[in-house]
Amino acid sequence: MKSHRTATRRFLPGSPFNVPTVPPPPLEQFALNDRVSHDKYGLGMVIGVEDDIAVLVDFGPQQERILAPYAKLVKL
Structure with a gap:
């Protein structure tokens, strides 16, 4: 019985899976008495x-x- 070798994956420049992960935008900070608008x-x-x-x-x-x-929610 042969043992399985793990093959390295090829880099395919046109592959949709090579998209770098983008960090989510930072949360907007709200303070007391800020005026806001909600959809x-x-x-x-x-x-x-x-x-x-x-x-x-309120x-x-x-x-x-x-x-x-x-x-x-949007700060005004």
Whole structure:
């Protein structure tokens, strides 16, 4: 019985699998009383910040806890 040799993989310049990994963009930092805009809830003000986890935003008639990575939340 022959033992299996591990072959080194060839580098193929046109391969879609050779794409270098791009690190995700850094999370936007929010502070108390920052004015923000959300795609669904509209304009609001940050009233609470949990480090890199979530922000609590007052949108007037309601308060919402927005989780990171804050895809639809924009600082104004």
